[in-house]
Amino acid sequence: MVSEEEIEKVSKLMKIDVDDHKEYVDKVQSMINYFDILDSAGVESEEISMQEISISTLREDKHIPFNEKLIEKLNNYKGTYVRAPKMSS
Amino acid sequence: MNLKISALDYVHEVQNGNISAEDFIGKTLEQIKNVDDKLHAFLSVNQDALNQARQIDKKIKSGDKVGSCFGMPISIKDNMCIKDSKTTCASKMLENFVAPYDATVITKLKQQDAIFIGKVNLDEFAMGLTTEFSAYGASKNPWNTDFVPGGSSGGSAVSVSAFECSMSLGSDTGGSVRNPASFCSVVGYKPTYGLISRYGLISYANSIEQIGPLSRTVKDTAFMLNMIAGIDPNDNTTIDNKNEDYLSGIDSGIEGKKIGIIKEMVTEGTDPAVLSATNDAIAKLESLGAICEEISIDMVKYSVAAYYTITATEAGSNLARYDNLRYGYDFPLEGYEFNSYISKARRNFGPEVTRRMIIGGFVPSAGHAGKYFLKAMKVKSKLTKEINEAFKKYDFLIAPTVPILPFKLGEKINDPVALFLVDINTVTANLTGKPAISVPFSVSNGLPIGIQLFADSNNDKSLLQAAYALEQTVKLPEVPL
Numbered sequence: 268m269v270s271e272e273e274i275e276k277v278s279k280l281m282k283i284d285v286d287d288h289k290e291y292v293d294k295v296q297s298m299i300n301y302f303d304i305l306d307s308a309g310v311e312s313e314e315i316s317m318q319e320i321s322i323s324t325l326r327e328d329k330h331i332p333f334n335e336k337l338i339e340k341l342n343n344y345k346g347t348y349v350r351a352p353k354m355s356s
Numbered sequence: 357m358n359l360k361i362s363a364l365d366y367v368h369e370v371q372n373g374n375i376s377a378e379d380f381i382g383k384t385l386e387q388i389k390n391v392d393d394k395l396h397a398f399l400s401v402n403q404d405a406l407n408q409a410r411q412i413d414k415k416i417k418s419g420d421k422v423g424s425c426f427g428m429p430i431s432i433k434d435n436m437c438i439k440d441s442k443t444t445c446a447s448k449m450l451e452n453f454v455a456p457y458d459a460t461v462i463t464k465l466k467q468q469d470a471i472f473i474g475k476v477n478l479d480e481f482a483m484g485l486t487t488e489f490s491a492y493g494a495s496k497n498p499w500n501t502d503f504v505p506g507g508s509s510g511g512s513a514v515s516v517s518a519f520e521c522s523m524s525l526g527s528d529t530g531g532s533v534r535n536p537a538s539f540c541s542v543v544g545y546k547p548t549y550g551l552i553s554r555y556g557l558i559s560y561a562n563s564i565e566q567i568g569p570l571s572r573t574v575k576d577t578a579f580m581l582n583m584i585a586g587i588d589p590n591d592n593t594t595i596d597n598k599n600e601d602y603l604s605g606i607d608s609g610i611e612g613k614k615i616g617i618i619k620e621m622v623t624e625g626t627d628p629a630v631l632s633a634t635n636d637a638i639a640k641l642e643s644l645g646a647i648c649e650e651i652s653i654d655m656v657k658y659s660v661a662a663y664y665t666i667t668a669t670e671a672g673s674n675l676a677r678y679d680n681l682r683y684g685y686d687f688p689l690e691g692y693e694f695n696s697y698i699s700k701a702r703r704n705f706g707p708e709v710t711r712r713m714i715i716g717g718f719v720p721s722a723g724h725a726g727k728y729f730l731k732a733m734k735v736k737s738k739l740t741k742e743i744n745e746a747f748k749k750y751d752f753l754i755a756p757t758v759p760i761l762p763f764k765l766g767e768k769i770n771d772p773v774a775l776f777l778v779d780i781n782t783v784t785a786n787l788t789g790k791p792a793i794s795v796p797f798s799v800s801n802g803l804p805i806g807i808q809l810f811a812d813s814n815n816d817k818s819l820l821q822a823a824y825a826l827e828q829t830v831k832l833p834e835v836p837l
Contacts, residue, residue: 274714281672281717282679283710284699291707294772295714301773302665302719302728308658310734324592336456343681343689351681352689352697 269299357383359519360834363428363576366522370416370426377416377427377471381409384429384473388520391837396495397514399434400442401474408471415469423469424583430465431521433509434475435482436567437556438462441472445558446490447480448704449678451685459556460591461525461567461584468583473521476511480706481675482527482560484508485535485778488769489708496765497539498835500802503762506536512570513540517835523576525584527557529565530663531757531782534794537570538757538806541796541832543823544570545577546782548813549789550595552581553588559674561667562593564786574795574824578602581816595814602817610825611645613751615809620656621755621781629800630756637797637807638754640829651746651753655739656784660776662739663783665719665732672716675709678702711772740788747812752822755781757794757806781808791816793823797830804832 274292278284285291343350357379361369369375385405392398402408412427432438435445437455439462444450458466465472479489487495487510497505498518505514509526513536516524526533528546537544545568552567559565569580581602588594615638622634638648680687680701687701705713719728746753759781768774785792790813794806807826811819 269718274718277717277721278714280721281713282695282698283702283705283713284696285703285710291711291714295711295718298664298711298715298772298776299718299728301776302661302732304661305658305665305728305731305735308655308731308735308738310731310738313734313738315730315733316737316740320592326589326592340454340456341682342684342686349681350689352692352694354694 269296271296359383359387362573363522363571364573364579366428367424367426377409377412378406381405381427381429381471381473384521387518388474391518392520394496394501395498395514395518396493397431397476397511397518397520398474399444399446399477399492399511402472405429405471405473412469412471423467425465425468425470427469427471428523429473429521430470431474431476431512431515431524432462432472433478433512433524433526435478435527435558436462436525437558438472438475441475443475443558445481446478446492447706447709448491449684453683457556460553460588462556464584476515476524478511479508480709481558481671482508482529482532483671483708483712485531485775486769487511488765489706491706494765497762498837499541499762499804502764503803504539504765506539506758506762508532509570510536513537513542513544516540516542516570516572518837523580524570525567526570527565528568528786529561529667530779530786533568533570534757534782534792534806534808535778537794537796539762539804541799541804541806541835542570542572543574543577543796543827544568544794544806545581546785546792547581547585548595548791548816550593551585551597551791551816553591553594555588555590561670562674563670564667564789574793574820574827575603575606577793578606578820600817602820606821606824608821609644610641610822613646613822614749615641615646615648616651616746616750616753617648618656618753618755619650619652620654621759623759626756626759627761629761630759630805633798633800633805634756634807637826641754641826644825644829648754651750653739653742653746653784655735655742656780658735659739659783659787660780662732662735663779663787664715664776665728666736668712668715669720669729670716671712675713678705736787739784743784743788743790751811752819753810755808757781757808761800761803761805785810789813791819793819795823795826796832797826799833802836
């Protein structure tokens with residue numbers, strides 16, 4: 268059973284701030300509690316299968332010319348820089 | 357002018373000069389105007405569509421080479437990028453986002469002279485299965501507007517079902533193409549993972565999601581696959597399909613094929629009407645010469661929990677970019693410190709996205725990853741092994757697409773776990789990467805029921821043949837628009 272405090276801590280770390288906090292916590296709690304069914308799957312000894320992709324199949328790491336249009340789509344920018352709020356007051 | 361014709365019939369009619377692209381697009385726009393106030397499939401309509409149709413008619417008349425679509429109207433789920441068009445993901449966060457490039461599927465369809473008639477509704481960022489989580493309001497089921505159309509590609513299914521387009525592209529992360537296809541009585545296809553490029557699809561859960569067509573017939577889906585499937589250098593998860601022709605031999609039949617009926621997907625919780633339709637479908641397949649037997653896939657019981665754990669984790673990472681600095685809406689920076697600004701900006705996410713982001717932070721976090729995320733990944737591995745074993749014995753697997761009938765708008769929106777369980781029959785194909793299709797099969801009390809067939813990876817062509825065989829056994833009533 269996951270606690271309200273644990274969910275609140277994660278919300279803060281995820282930078283998520285909601286008005287109706289209790290409602291969110293209750294629903295998230297019920298969703299995570301449902302995941303407890305995984306405990307009875309008996310998969311402790313199971314290996315996680317991974318798909319390896321050869322580096323040769325990756326897209327070429329090449330320079331793509333800067334696209335001014337992308338910057339124009341931002342709400343807060345100055346020249347070629349994105350404007351962000353202060354890190355601390 | 358009959359808007360109810362299939363996509364392939366449209367191509368045939370235009371090629372033979374019986375109709376023009378301009379007339380068909382004009383009628384389609386009229387249909388959208390007439391029915392979409394009630395159904396709300398579309399988030400935006402292409403204002404240049406008629407002009408584009410005229411250009412295609414001109415090419416046809418002058419004998420120029422014309423692409424295979426001949427100006428066919430196709431709707432696109434609003435989580436795929438069309439250059440210089442709004443791509444909102446049905447979120448307030450991307451309300452004014454205009455895509456700077458085309459998704460690969462869009463590039464391919466443009467080369468085939470498709471006309472994108474509009475962008476259609478979805479649950480915000482494709483998280484949901486009713487479209488009720490769209491920031492712009494829910495779509496309605498054309499069979500009964502009090503009921504949900506399914507989701508997340510609900511706008512796609514509604515637009516095909518209500519003759520507002522000839523075909524649509526949706527995306528399927530846990531059933532988001534097949535579920536609305538089943539609820540709206542259209543064909544919905546989730547291809548083998550990697551068959552269709554995801555480049556330009558706004559990411560939700562990259563490791564399992566796929567773009568998939570929704571159409572009025574199985575043949576139309578095969579036609580669409582011929583145009584959009586195959587390797588893409590912009591998406592290194594794509595596979596080389598060697599230019600497979602999915603239409604050729606589609607009527608090969610299923611005589612002698614072995615079909616496994618997945619026991620865990622036909623349970624006590626299955627609606628009696630859905631159960632009856634499933635038994636009827638099995639009987640019809642047997643009458644065509646297929647051999648059907650029950651099979652148990654034990655991990656199906658845990659598949660929904662594994663699916664939501666994995667997708668929320670990927671969503672938590674994918675949606676971290678929506679901080680209102682790189683993407684976002686008009687919200688000034690002044691007066692905020694960095695963290696509080698981002699927290700405040702993220703209030704523009706809707707409730708389901710917010711919940712999944714919190715879960716996506718929680719389940720892989722230190723102290724919880726072993727209990728949730730790693731266990732979910734192990735279930736995924738074991739489920740894949742079980743399914744691979746099943747395909748050593750069977751050519752196809754079968755189950756109802758959704759174990760229940762479409763339900764009323766608002767009925768389940770406040771119960772996330774009840775909504776989870778609607779996905780029980782669809783998530784397996786995503787977690788294992790297998791192709792699966794929902795075929796419209798029955799209508800009970802005015803509400804559609806779809807039957808789902810699965811095949812092994814890269815057997816998309818034979819899956820379409822089986823689906824076509826099943827489709828030919830039924831004659832369904834027309835949607836009561």
